[in-house]
Amino acid sequence: xxxxxxxxxxxxxxxxxxxxxxxxxxxxxxxxxxxxxxxxxxxxxxxxxxxxxxxxxxxxxxxxxxxxxxxxxxxxxxxxxxxxxxxxxxxxxxxxxxxxxxxxxxxxxxxxxxxxxxxxxxxxxxxxxxxxxxxxxxxxxxxxxxxxxxxxxxxxxxxxxxxxxxxxxxxxxxxxxxxxxxxxxxxxxxxxxxxxxxxxxxxxxxxxxxxxxxxxxxxxxxxxxxxxxxxxxxxxxxxxxxxxxxxxxxxxxxxxxxxxxxxxxxxxxxxxxxxxxxxxxxxxxxxxxxxxxxxxxxxxxxxxxxxxxxxxxxxxxxxxxxxxxxxxxxxxxxxxxxxxxxxxxxxxxxxxxxxxxxxxxxxxxxxxxxxxxxxxxxxxxxxxxx
Amino acid sequence: xxxxxxxxxxxxxxxxxxxxxxxxxxxxxxxxxxxxxxxxxxxxxxxxxxxxxxxxxxxxxxxxxxxxxxxxxxxxxxxxxxxxxxxxxxxxxxxxxxxxxxxxxxxxxxxxxxxxxxxxxxxxxxxxxxxxxxxxxxxxxxxxxxxxxxxxxxxxxxxxxxxxxxxxxxxxxxxxxxxxxxxxxxxxxxxxxxxxxxxxxxxxxxxxxxxxxxxxxxxxxxxxxxxxxxxxxxxxxxxxxxxxxxxxxxxxxxxxxxxxxxxxxxxxxxxxxxxxxxxxxxxxxxxxxxxxxxxxxxxxxxxxxxxxxxxxxxxxxxxxxxxxxxxxxxxxxxxxxxxxxxxxxxxxxxxxxxx
Numbered sequence: 001x002x003x004x005x006x007x008x009x010x011x012x013x014x015x016x017x018x019x020x021x022x023x024x025x026x027x028x029x030x031x032x033x034x035x036x037x038x039x040x041x042x043x044x045x046x047x048x049x050x051x052x053x054x055x056x057x058x059x060x061x062x063x064x065x066x067x068x069x070x071x072x073x074x075x076x077x078x079x080x081x082x083x084x085x086x087x088x089x090x091x092x093x094x095x096x097x098x099x100x101x102x103x104x105x106x107x108x109x110x111x112x113x114x115x116x117x118x119x120x121x122x123x124x125x126x127x128x129x130x131x132x133x134x135x136x137x138x139x140x141x142x143x144x145x146x147x148x149x150x151x152x153x154x155x156x157x158x159x160x161x162x163x164x165x166x167x168x169x170x171x172x173x174x175x176x177x178x179x180x181x182x183x184x185x186x187x188x189x190x191x192x193x194x195x196x197x198x199x200x201x202x203x204x205x206x207x208x209x210x211x212x213x214x215x216x217x218x219x220x221x222x223x224x225x226x227x228x229x230x231x232x233x234x235x236x237x238x239x240x241x242x243x244x245x246x247x248x249x250x251x252x253x254x255x256x257x258x259x260x261x262x263x264x265x266x267x268x269x270x271x272x273x274x275x276x277x278x279x280x281x282x283x284x285x286x287x288x289x290x291x292x293x294x295x296x297x298x299x300x301x302x303x304x305x306x307x308x309x310x311x312x313x314x315x316x317x318x319x320x321x322x323x324x325x326x327x328x329x330x331x332x333x334x335x336x337x338x339x340x341x342x343x344x345x346x347x348x349x350x351x352x353x354x355x356x357x358x359x360x361x362x363x364x365x366x367x368x369x370x371x372x373x374x375x376x377x378x379x380x381x382x383x384x385x386x
Numbered sequence: 387x388x389x390x391x392x393x394x395x396x397x398x399x400x401x402x403x404x405x406x407x408x409x410x411x412x413x414x415x416x417x418x419x420x421x422x423x424x425x426x427x428x429x430x431x432x433x434x435x436x437x438x439x440x441x442x443x444x445x446x447x448x449x450x451x452x453x454x455x456x457x458x459x460x461x462x463x464x465x466x467x468x469x470x471x472x473x474x475x476x477x478x479x480x481x482x483x484x485x486x487x488x489x490x491x492x493x494x495x496x497x498x499x500x501x502x503x504x505x506x507x508x509x510x511x512x513x514x515x516x517x518x519x520x521x522x523x524x525x526x527x528x529x530x531x532x533x534x535x536x537x538x539x540x541x542x543x544x545x546x547x548x549x550x551x552x553x554x555x556x557x558x559x560x561x562x563x564x565x566x567x568x569x570x571x572x573x574x575x576x577x578x579x580x581x582x583x584x585x586x587x588x589x590x591x592x593x594x595x596x597x598x599x600x601x602x603x604x605x606x607x608x609x610x611x612x613x614x615x616x617x618x619x620x621x622x623x624x625x626x627x628x629x630x631x632x633x634x635x636x637x638x639x640x641x642x643x644x645x646x647x648x649x650x651x652x653x654x655x656x657x658x659x660x661x662x663x664x665x666x667x668x669x670x671x672x673x674x675x676x677x678x679x680x681x682x683x684x685x686x687x688x689x690x691x692x693x694x695x696x697x698x699x700x701x702x703x704x705x706x707x708x709x710x711x712x713x714x715x716x717x718x719x720x721x722x723x724x725x726x727x728x729x730x731x732x733x734x735x736x737x738x739x740x741x
Binding site: 055057175177234239240241247250253254294302307308311334337342345347352354358364365367 | 406432589676687701704739
């Protein structure tokens with residue numbers, strides 16, 4: 001109990017509490033008094049204001065004491081679950097999988113994989129997750145001894161490709177997400193080919209033509225401009241008809257573009273490979289036909305792994321499908337990326353998620369739209385006046 | 387406060403004049419004639435028109451070993467206004483950004499006559515902060531139980547009272563010239579990237595050496611700004627990024643206040659907050675060097691928190707640096723040796739992305 005004193009705000013959120021969280025609550029401390037309030041007629045406490053500061057008053061101290069006491073009471077409670085949905089399984093160390101003896105309960109909607117004979121097998125992270133939350137009893141291969149939680153960790157964690165990956169898996173599972181291993185989970189797994197080769201070829205031909213035309217124009221310009229000093233300007237004193245044409249002339253810096261980029265997947269090296277596919281919680285989820293995942297998660301260790309270089313990021317992006325379709329706005333494409341991936345950064349058990357998005361500011365036309373919006377605004381104000 | 391017509395004040399995104407073609411109505415002969423006039427004669431006449439050029443002064447710092455540019459600034463009021471209004475270049479040395487010192491000072495000195503109602507952006511902020519502080523004090527009193535009625539806050543100085551106190555300054559007389567006008571003591575300081583962009587890319591500014599009064603040519607300026615000519619010189623790497631975003635229509639401003647290299651505004655500071663914070667990272671052809679230069683997650687988390695806290699998106703802008711920049715025939719060729727690649731970084735919060 002004593003060691004809990006120091007880090008009580010880091011205790012993982014259970015699904016029950018998660019439902020009561022509002023959208024703003026992720027960074028705030030848990031108010032444990034709500035546990036004490038459940039079942040009684042007391043209403044739930046309101047969340048503090050953003051600019052709240054402790055006043056050091058007696059009521060503040062009283063609130064804190066009450067909250068702490070409620071937490072202790074909650075943690076002291078015995079964990080129970082009905083025997084109806086209790087699962088039991090056998091761990092086979094050489095297979096690195098557990099065979100489920102009795103598959104019951106809602107977990108199997110998103111967990112486990114059935115073989116041809118209908119027997120459901122669990123992956124090691126699924127085993128630890130179920131045993132840890134008390135939903136499953138695990139037995140040794142002979143089936144005569146129950147494996148304790150500690151022994152379960154010792155047996156299964158090695159097969160999870162690192163502790164960090166299990167922590168991220170369990171964290172997302174507890175929050176209600178559906179999490180499955182991606183094909184690139186193992187070192188040997190191959191990337192899927194995401195893009196169709198047809199569009200790829202057209203884009204390559206287009207890129208080739210654009211390059212040829214560009215080099216032709218540059219050559220022509222160089223030939224004509226022998227007298228012009230080589231130190232600019234780009235925008236000469238001539239007459240310009242629009243800012244758009246000025247911007248086009250200014251665009252001389254080469255940039256990485258989605259349109260011309262090579263679309264064949266490159267090989268990725270751990271840790272910068274997609275470890276898990278993640279779906280938002282949905283009742284219609286089918287293990288056999290999960291559909292495109294909502295998120296793809298890469299897991300890294302903050303102590304060992306630094307941020308990826310663009311070569312590593314590029315290889316990772318090349319294995320991902322395009323996130324945005326043609327209906328997305330340039331705003332969305334720039335903020336969320338044309339493709340994106342989530343990096344779960346694990347530092348001594350603390351998980352921080354960061355999205356990396358593949359963007360190209362050069363592909364988006366920003367000035368164009370301003371002109372349009374300004375014109376339309378001007379138009380509407382005129383109308384109103386009339 | 388009456389909202390100013392921002393579109394009218396800041397109508398052009400760059401300090402370059404544009405003459406748009408009129409709309410053509412084919413069945414109206416006058417329209418056709420006017421169109422042809424605009425299409426043919428205006429460019430012809432344009433050749434004889436002298437464009438007004440802006441003037442900036444460069445201060446050199448020279449010691450026994452080398453000399454380097456310490457500042458480039460614009461001094462004339464008209465030039466400052468033009469650079470600020472068309473593209474939001476530079477920073478007023480006595481102002482937050484927009485060079486409003488003369489406006490604010492003459493307003494302060496003329497306050498007694500009570501005729502002006504022009505409000506500088508600094509003053510808008512000051513008023514808002516004063517109002518918020520007043521509110522917070524009142525709220526704190528209520529929370530501590532000192533005052534029970536929040537509608538009865540202590541008497542706070544009004545704006546008029548504060549201005550009245552400001553009016554009496556002994557040194558104010560020195561600010562006026564012989565005609566009683568406020569002297570132009572403020573300058574618009576340009577970043578080196580801005581100055582080079584205006585001088586090289588747009589060719590609308592003449593930079594003079596502050597001491598000798600000589601015109602600083604573009605090649606000379608480039609030599610001063612990147613004395614070592616190394617391919618990953620911070621000036622050229624930053625300039626590539628600055629030019630890249632400017633050329634794609636963004637208003638690019640310094641981002642040091644938010645821990646980034648550049649801020650990207652869609653149109654400019656008066657219209658909206660910056661949407662992106664850009665961090666410039668050089669990228670070498672030698673992958674092992676890139677591996678060594680990788681930053682850790684603590685760094686990205688720190689910057690991301692600051693940038694995210696002010697509702698901006700963090701952009702990592704990698705600039706591919708060539709191995710050697712000795713062979714080029716024009717600055718354009720030099721700039722084309724570099725390449726830009728971007729990655730956006732955002733915090734992902736599981737509980738907010740679940741439903």
